[in-house]
Amino acid sequence: MKRENMAKKSVKWLILLAILGCIPLITNSYHQYLVNLIFVNFLVSLGLAVLLGYCGQFAFASAAFLGIGAYTVGLSMVHLKLSYWLGLFLVVPVSLLFALMAGIIGLRLSRYYLAITTIAFTLAMRFFYVNGGGLTFGPSGFNIPVPKIWGFSFNSDHRLYYILLVVVTILSALTINILRSKVGRAFIAIRDKEEAAAAASINVKNYKMLAFIMCGVLGGVAGGLYSVVVGRITPDEFGMMQIIFHFMIVVLGGLGSITGLMISTIVITLLPELVRAVKEFQEIVYGGVIIIIILFAPSGLYGLIQKYSPFKFREKLQWKP
Amino acid sequence: MLFQILISGFVFGSCYSIVSVGMTTLYQATTVLNFSHGECVMLGAFIFYTLQILYGVSYPLAIVLTLMAALLIGTLMERSVFRRIMFAPHVNIVLATNGFLYFYRGLARLIWKSEPRFPASLIDVQPISLWGAVITSQDIAVLISVFILAAFFIWIFLFTETGLKMRAAAQSLRGAALVGINTNKFFSSIWATSLGAGAVAGILLGPIYSVHPEMGESIILRAFAAMTLGGFGNIGGAAIGGILMGIVENVVGYYFWSPLKEIVAYIVIVGVLIFKPTGILGAKKF
Numbered sequence: 001m002k003r004e005n006m007a008k009k010s011v012k013w014l015i016l017l018a019i020l021g022c023i024p025l026i027t028n029s030y031h032q033y034l035v036n037l038i039f040v041n042f043l044v045s046l047g048l049a050v051l052l053g054y055c056g057q058f059a060f061a062s063a064a065f066l067g068i069g070a071y072t073v074g075l076s077m078v079h080l081k082l083s084y085w086l087g088l089f090l091v092v093p094v095s096l097l098f099a100l101m102a103g104i105i106g107l108r109l110s111r112y113y114l115a116i117t118t119i120a121f122t123l124a125m126r127f128f129y130v131n132g133g134g135l136t137f138g139p140s141g142f143n144i145p146v147p148k149i150w151g152f153s154f155n156s157d158h159r160l161y162y163i164l165l166v167v168v169t170i171l172s173a174l175t176i177n178i179l180r181s182k183v184g185r186a187f188i189a190i191r192d193k194e195e196a197a198a199a200a201s202i203n204v205k206n207y208k209m210l211a212f213i214m215c216g217v218l219g220g221v222a223g224g225l226y227s228v229v230v231g232r233i234t235p236d237e238f239g240m241m242q243i244i245f246h247f248m249i250v251v252l253g254g255l256g257s258i259t260g261l262m263i264s265t266i267v268i269t270l271l272p273e274l275v276r277a278v279k280e281f282q283e284i285v286y287g288g289v290i291i292i293i294i295l296f297a298p299s300g301l302y303g304l305i306q307k308y309s310p311f312k313f314r315e316k317l318q319w320k321p
Numbered sequence: 322m323l324f325q326i327l328i329s330g331f332v333f334g335s336c337y338s339i340v341s342v343g344m345t346t347l348y349q350a351t352t353v354l355n356f357s358h359g360e361c362v363m364l365g366a367f368i369f370y371t372l373q374i375l376y377g378v379s380y381p382l383a384i385v386l387t388l389m390a391a392l393l394i395g396t397l398m399e400r401s402v403f404r405r406i407m408f409a410p411h412v413n414i415v416l417a418t419n420g421f422l423y424f425y426r427g428l429a430r431l432i433w434k435s436e437p438r439f440p441a442s443l444i445d446v447q448p449i450s451l452w453g454a455v456i457t458s459q460d461i462a463v464l465i466s467v468f469i470l471a472a473f474f475i476w477i478f479l480f481t482e483t484g485l486k487m488r489a490a491a492q493s494l495r496g497a498a499l500v501g502i503n504t505n506k507f508f509s510s511i512w513a514t515s516l517g518a519g520a521v522a523g524i525l526l527g528p529i530y531s532v533h534p535e536m537g538e539s540i541i542l543r544a545f546a547a548m549t550l551g552g553f554g555n556i557g558g559a560a561i562g563g564i565l566m567g568i569v570e571n572v573v574g575y576y577f578w579s580p581l582k583e584i585v586a587y588i589v590i591v592g593v594l595i596f597k598p599t600g601i602l603g604a605k606k607f
Contacts, residue, residue, distance in 0.1 A: 251412050291417055295406065298409050
């Protein structure tokens with residue numbers, strides 16, 4: 001019975017993957033670029049969702065890790081002449097190192113202290129990119145070379161999509177499985193009441209550190225993917241706006257819900273494109289939409305859909321405001 | 322030269338301390354950390370600039386009108402949004418303030434475009450030379466206004482009923498409501514005061530800092546650093562922290578490497594939190 005269930009489930013996932021794999025057949029280059037952005041944003045917000053939504057740590061570190069990943073890949077390709085793939089693997093230890101650093105400081109802090117420190121961390125990294133001289137190419141940024149494998153170059157948005165599909169699927173499946181295991185339940189326990197979690201013999205320190213590391217590595221790899229999706233990176237992309245962007249995706253998705261995260265990633269990524277026609281109003285519309293959603297759907301987009309949709313959702317929202 | 326640096330650091334620091342005192346007042350009474358406060362400073366500066374340069378309104382009137390606009394914006398923010406989500410989780414409140422950040426920045430970009438502007442100096446007297454340092458008229462204006470504001474805040478907090486109510490509500494909202502304090506009315510007046518302080522900082526910073534839609538980001542970071550330095554949620558600490566922040570920033574920028582001026586705030590934040598997390602005057606308990 002159980003085996004049959006699993007077979008059914010894997011068939012379902014395979015069909016979904018096949019559908020996702022067919023997306024490039026129906027899109028033009030611009031639409032494909034947006035789909036790619038959605039994938040990258042999903043990965044990095046998944047990292048933040050682990051830290052903020054599941055573990056309850058008020059840390060805005062994901063934009064910093066996105067930048068670290070993007071610069072690690074870009075600089076290793078430009079300076080060290082490494083291949084893209086090696087660079088993408090290099091991101092993992094580098095972002096792990098930075099996540100450990102952020103975690104060591106972050107473990108001592110809570111609430112607003114942590115929020116402010118992680119914002120400072122992000123902007124200090126941006127300062128380093130701007131003033132790095134020849135190493136980081138200063139405020140105007142630099143172009144990322146096209147990734148190649150055995151003479152096949154991923155030089156279009158449609159081709160890049162398959163790299164994204166593979167990496168994002170593997171990493172997010174891994175993360176979601178971890179969140180459904182003992183580790184994920186420990187995170188939720190820490191979020192709900194730290195003292196109670198410690199009393200239930202959960203090692204709060206280690207699990208918090210693990211959450212920082214998961215956020216760091218997911219954000220770093222997402223940064224590595226982001227660098228080739230946009231093709232040119234500049235320091236200004238990894239500042240305050242990026243922080244708010246990820247934070248917005250996670251909170252509007254309903255903290256601690258993966259389905260909600262998917263929905264809100266799609267909505268928030270496409271929102272600026274929808275209002276692109278009225279370019280001057282872009283930021284105003286953005287801000288207005290955030291405020292309206294917070295006012296009228298305090299448990300996020302997922303909560304809103306759950307409330308008004310005719311279908312029953314299996315996944316319950318875990319953090320009710 | 323050192324004296325000149327200290328003086329100009331003190332002038333900038335006074336402006337930061339007005340911003341951080343405004344934020345701390347709000348934080349202490351309502352536990353909302355307003356991420357859009359830097360944008361409110363920017364709006365204050367822009368409104369003052371528009372009235373004074375573009376419409377030729379006289380100085381005192383322009384100041385009064387700017388202040389009234391700030392009080393109105395603060396009340397509106399509280400009435401329309403923050404009153405409704407007062408008991409929501411902190412993440413929602415922080416996201417709502419970030420929504421205002423986007424909104425105001427977009428508004429400023431739409432109305433005033435991106436190039437930096439310089440409003441005229443507040444009072445017009447000859448620069449004074451003092452022990453080799455040149456003190457400009459704007460510096461004098463800032464120093465005088467800061468002393469007036471400081472006196473005003475101390476008077477409000479320690480010697481009036483409003484201050485007493487504020488301290489009561491900060492300790493326990495429910496308790497304050499129970500003894501007959503109208504918390505709703507009180508909250509909108511706190512929001513108005515906080516934004517009013519922000520607008521004053523905008524008026525003072527305008528001529529020395531240049532007014533542009535992105536100025537909010539760098540200002541709010543320095544205000545955060547000042548708040549952390551003085552002990553989070555401690556109003557006196559925020560004032561002292563702001564002044565220290567301005568002086569440290571100027572000294573580091575002059576004697577070490579001038580781009581370093583930009584990240585002094587981050588180094589201060591991280592350093593204070595690692596070595597003395599309660600700040601110099603002790604933090605309000607979370």
